[in-house]
Amino acid sequence: MTTIKTISVKSFGRRVARSMLIIPAVLLVCMFILVGVLLASSPGKVEPFLDENGRPLAGSISEKIFVNINGVEQGMFIKGKDKTKPVILFLHGGPGMPEYAVSRKYPLVLENDFTVCWWEQRGAGLSYSSDILPETMTFEQLISDTLEVTNYLRKRFGQEKIYLMGHSGGSFIGIQAAARAPEFYKAYIAVAQISNQLESEKLAYNYMIEQFSRLGDKSMLQKFEKYSINEINLPSYYTMRDAPMHKLGIGTTHNMKSVISGVFLPIMLHNEYTLSEKINIWRGKFLTTKTYDLWRKLVATDLTKKVQGLHIPVYFIHGIYDYTVSYSLAQDYFEELQAPIKGFYTFELSAHSPLFEEPEKMQQILQEDVLVGVNNLADIK
Incomplete structure (x- = not known):
């Protein structure tokens, strides 16, 4: 029984060691793929307007x-x-x-x-x-x-x-x-x-508190607890408010739910x-x-x-x-x-x-x- 246990522990240790090597390798491959995608989508060349024949539009x-x-x-x-x-x-x-x-x-x-x-x-x-x-x-x-x-x-x-x-x-x-x-x-x-x-931010702050209270969204309300109405001009609050605004449809666009898909990815x-x-x-x-x-x-x-x-x-x-x-x-x-x-x-x-x-x-x-x-x-x- 002792021998079997020893082999099992060694085998488990080898599997863990292999996993520890594989995970960084996978992450590295993913990083290279991501960089490759970003480079491929970043030639930096301005696209012309085209006519019906696919040629640059005259006068554009x-x-x-x-x-x-x-x-x-x-x-x-x-x-x-x-x-x-x-x-x-x-x-x-x-x-x-x-x-x-x-x-x-x-x-x-x-x-x-x-x-x-x-x-x-x-x-x-x-x-x-x-x-x-x-x-x-x-x-x-x-x-x-x-x-x-x-x-x-x-x-x-x-x-x-x-x-x-x-x-x-x-x-x-x-x-x-x-x-x-x-x-x-x-x-x-x-x-x-x-x-x-400043008045606009106060109106938005109060509106969001009211809406998330009505919805029973405790997670969002906890984020607002960090800021009083007198702290809404802080850059940290300005950054925080994006997510709740988009969740309520009062942010960048009425239908945008995520800054990642709506802003970050289009830019990148x-x-x-x-x-x-x-x-x-x-x-x-x-x-x-x-x-x-x-x-x-x-x-x-x-x-x-x-x-x-x-x-x-x-x-x-x-x-x-x-x-x-x-x-x-x-x-x-x-x-x-x-x-x-x-x-x-x-x-x-x-x-x-x-x-x-x-x-x-x-x-x-x-x-x-x-x-x-x-x-x-x-x-x-």
Whole structure:
């Protein structure tokens, strides 16, 4: 009996030893496969628009370029099916989260009627650099950069005025840039316009507590217990709130349940970025949130007092389910905002990204109202 036991222990030990060798080997193989997939999906070459014969579409533009903006090389994608169309500068949100990286997941809207500049702001994505000085990462600098990019586009495409569109954090910059230099712009289009983000965060916090209490979701409620209503401007809370927002359908999109499948994977599989550029998207996002502290500064600003009017047409696009940036507060801001022409458009199926969630409705508004300079389709005028 003793001999049998000894053999069994030795045999078991050998099996354990073999397993200990196999597991790292399997993990190593998986890692190589993952790296291979990422490299294969990261050539970094911009894809052209194609005609019905599979050839580059005549008169179209599709490029990734780097331009010196206020002393810093900054990257942008410029896309359009007809480069003679009006130019629109898109200001992404975040702060620090380039949206061209996820836009290919959704049907094209802007490129059909505009020459679109998907600029990646100082410190973000293509414009990330470890050499950027933290003291230059301010909203004042980003507004100045916006005006400089605007002038680059005006000169390059020979258009005296262009359109300006800001989404979420981009709307915080955009409305201030439009107020400062209205002579540069035909109209300002706000998608999820920020007004008083501290109040917006309080509304979202209370709404989520109420909903998870009603659902009896103790796991989610425990996460909120770590933060009081006075701590919702902390970067750690800002990071935490993504999951509960998506679970309730009030986050990035109404139907997005996971940041991994909805944001991370589309970025990592986007073939117009190199692998290093994709990594820089996350490096820039981390630094913008944690180091440059733009989020805290944004939350501390009440735009309703800072920008009370614009001298150009203004269009607010907002998803009714949006709690990332409050729908009701944006509506209140719109009603107070002075402008020669203005329109507020409610997207009934959307949360924070109506441009991507309801592209047909967005395109109709752009074609029939924005490009014509009217507000016939607006819910509120």
